[in-house]
Amino acid sequence: MSMQSSETFDENLTPRHPPGLPAATPLPRNPYLRENLRSSVVKEIDSADLHLHAVLKEADTTRLRLRSLYTQLNALAPVSLLPVELLARVFHFIRDGTHANLVFWFPFWATVTHVCRHWREVALGDSSLWSALRDFPSSSQRWLAEMLIRSKEAPLHIDMHFPRAGFLRSLVCHSFRIRTLIMDCLEISAMDDGLQHLLVSEAHQLEELHLATLMCASPPIVVLDALPFSMDGPFKIFSGQTPKLRRVYLHDFHIPWTYFPRTCSLTHLSVISTSSGAGEVATLGSLDELIDVLASSPNLKRLTLDRCLAPVSSQTALANVMIDLPHLIELNAMGPSSSVLRLFQSFRAPSLWRLSLTFVATNHAEVVSQSKNAPIILSHFYRMGSAVFVTLGLDINRGDDLSSTKFTVAGYSSCGPPPLSSLPKYNTVIELEFKNETGADHEGSHEIIIREACAAFRMSELENLFVSCPKMRDPPLWTRQVLERCINVVELHADGLGTEPLLLLMKPQGLPSSASRTRPHENRELEGREQDFEGPQRAPDGSESRNAGGAATASSEPALLFPNLTYLLLDDLDFQHPHNGERIYNLVFKIVKRRKQCGARLRNLHVTRCNVSSYEADSLEPLVRNFRWDQDEDSEHETDR
Numbered sequence: 001m002s003m004q005s006s007e008t009f010d011e012n013l014t015p016r017h018p019p020g021l022p023a024a025t026p027l028p029r030n031p032y033l034r035e036n037l038r039s040s041v042v043k044e045i046d047s048a049d050l051h052l053h054a055v056l057k058e059a060d061t062t063r064l065r066l067r068s069l070y071t072q073l074n075a076l077a078p079v080s081l082l083p084v085e086l087l088a089r090v091f092h093f094i095r096d097g098t099h100a101n102l103v104f105w106f107p108f109w110a111t112v113t114h115v116c117r118h119w120r121e122v123a124l125g126d127s128s129l130w131s132a133l134r135d136f137p138s139s140s141q142r143w144l145a146e147m148l149i150r151s152k153e154a155p156l157h158i159d160m161h162f163p164r165a166g167f168l169r170s171l172v173c174h175s176f177r178i179r180t181l182i183m184d185c186l187e188i189s190a191m192d193d194g195l196q197h198l199l200v201s202e203a204h205q206l207e208e209l210h211l212a213t214l215m216c217a218s219p220p221i222v223v224l225d226a227l228p229f230s231m232d233g234p235f236k237i238f239s240g241q242t243p244k245l246r247r248v249y250l251h252d253f254h255i256p257w258t259y260f261p262r263t264c265s266l267t268h269l270s271v272i273s274t275s276s277g278a279g280e281v282a283t284l285g286s287l288d289e290l291i292d293v294l295a296s297s298p299n300l301k302r303l304t305l306d307r308c309l310a311p312v313s314s315q316t317a318l319a320n321v322m323i324d325l326p327h328l329i330e331l332n333a334m335g336p337s338s339s340v341l342r343l344f345q346s347f348r349a350p351s352l353w354r355l356s357l358t359f360v361a362t363n364h365a366e367v368v369s370q371s372k373n374a375p376i377i378l379s380h381f382y383r384m385g386s387a388v389f390v391t392l393g394l395d396i397n398r399g400d401d402l403s404s405t406k407f408t409v410a411g412y413s414s415c416g417p418p419p420l421s422s423l424p425k426y427n428t429v430i431e432l433e434f435k436n437e438t439g440a441d442h443e444g445s446h447e448i449i450i451r452e453a454c455a456a457f458r459m460s461e462l463e464n465l466f467v468s469c470p471k472m473r474d475p476p477l478w479t480r481q482v483l484e485r486c487i488n489v490v491e492l493h494a495d496g497l498g499t500e501p502l503l504l505l506m507k508p509q510g511l512p513s514s515a516s517r518t519r520p521h522e523n524r525e526l527e528g529r530e531q532d533f534e535g536p537q538r539a540p541d542g543s544e545s546r547n548a549g550g551a552a553t554a555s556s557e558p559a560l561l562f563p564n565l566t567y568l569l570l571d572d573l574d575f576q577h578p579h580n581g582e583r584i585y586n587l588v589f590k591i592v593k594r595r596k597q598c599g600a601r602l603r604n605l606h607v608t609r610c611n612v613s614s615y616e617a618d619s620l621e622p623l624v625r626n627f628r629w630d631q632d633e634d635s636e637h638e639t640d641r
Helices: 006-013 031-075 084-097 108-114 117-125 141-150 165-177 188-193 195-199 287-295 337-344 364-384 445-456 497-505 520-532 584-597 614-623
Strands: 132-134 156-161 178-186 208-213 247-251 268-272 302-306 330-336 354-361 387-398 403-413 428-436 464-468 491-495 567-571 604-608 626-629
Touching (some): 084 108, 108 117, 165 178, 165 195, 330 337, 387 445, 497 584, 584 614, 604 614
Parallel strands (some): 268 302, 330 354, 567 604
Antiparallel strands (some): 403 428
């Protein structure tokens, strides 16, 4: 194949123009002229490049100039005139008031560094702004590491949910500056290589420790089982170097008592174990080991121990140690009856004004001994001489596998703390709950507990009485001799079918008792029959007056219970239920009417969740000053007819 000539090749390169347009000047055929043309084009291109670079440089200069002008313009804005300290404080408010956005890998409040140069310099210059690590998604490990760098040497406040072992390992080298450590929803995997190394590091700045496992974690995390290494000598969390530790909250995170650091700065201690079943407690150590921890915390103010007390048998030898906790104002404890009582008797706490104890009986012996606990607790407060309890609440529940009796008293003390927010009238509250988890129903156990507690309680100081008993009680909870001591009661709440015996004791004596069931349309007839009973009357000469039948009235009649009663609340009662052959409605009607006749008329009568007909409610309304009824006429109680 013959080679194509250069002339032919150049002709093929000649561009073809559309018709009607002038043709371009053809390239010269002389190689010398062609080279000159190529050189001139290259020079023009180089010149254009130089000019382009000059223009770009001028554009950059102009851009920098504009940026400088914008910076000066921003500096003249009112917000930029704020002092640096005040602007940094505003950034703190933004951080604390903004929740983490889980969509992004960084917290939303950090966008303040993207507004202007001045804001960024102020934000990055404040190391405390980056020291709060809270509520970040677990996937933002890089951002957490960046915040640790930006926080420099500032004390760390860590509040994390579902923390990973990698992040926990990164905290080990920063443990010396951790001030608050809150870890919620911890998993067992986090203990394998993360948290246990953090727990053995020194934490000189630590003030608050909050560790909680995942709610569905079973069994709970136990530090003793999670440590993969042996310790030389006694082990203490954070190597015992926590001189500023003030608050410790452990929720299903079990640290044995011997592992607790001994620090006199501790003011709040809360250990809660919800994963333990009925009759089970967390294995944290003996009661003596716990008392040793409390003895080293003289500034303790609030103590909560829920199902973490080891059981104490009668054969167990305990050290007879009495510790002083002069600042303790609140104690909440739940566990075996013997352990809770032994804990309460092991220290002197003159400032204790908020007490909540739950005694759990797991055998018959503990059920029998529960009745002695309430008098011991009450005598402790009465010995101080300044407490006056004016409110008594009883809540009795009986189930197939669990029964409980809750005894609550509230009052005030001249040397006590300010009134509680939940009970503004009182500054002293005692809650004693007795639980029977033996699975067997011990007849009379509730009655014995209440009888012993009422014997130790100063009933004459009582002003408010609240009784809740959903189920029928046999034998009744009260005796007339006990209620006759309640001469200053002004408010009475009766809730549940089990309070019907209480109303029966309030029934005025001397009224004819109807053995048959009275229907609503017979109320007027009953009202007419009771008109003859006018209460205690005396003649002008002082002799005893007699009614139409000639029978004596006032002298032989027992005293009226609750003579100063002004408010009566009846809740969840079956007014159509016959009690001792008489309907509850008729019993209430006689009580209210008798009090009106004796000059002790009720000011307020409230009837809620009781199946009362409109006719019956209309009959009660004239007997009191203020009558309230929720107009519930439907019976919610199943009564054997």
